[in-house]
Amino acid sequence: MGDARNIYLPSEEKIFKDLCRRVKKCYWLNPEAKSKWNTGDSVIGRYTPYVSELAEVTNTASLIKYLCELQN
Numbered sequence: 001m002g003d004a005r006n007i008y009l010p011s012e013e014k015i016f017k018d019l020c021r022r023v024k025k026c027y028w029l030n031p032e033a034k035s036k037w038n039t040g041d042s043v044i045g046r047y048t049p050y051v052s053e054l055a056e057v058t059n060t061a062s063l064i065k066y067l068c069e070l071q072n
Contacts, residue, residue: 001029004044011043017050025052029066033058
């Protein structure tokens, strides 16, 4: 879980890619609104190809909704 903002440092995409390859599924829960993804120092687009699922989870209600949908 995270906003994928790197403060303009290297994205370390290779490390994330290797991590995702080692697990069955990789889920990224982003607490920012989708409209802010890939703006400024957000590098979520670099990680997206490696995740099984990417979701906007901005509050407790959206987290609960996501988890319930994931169970189905």
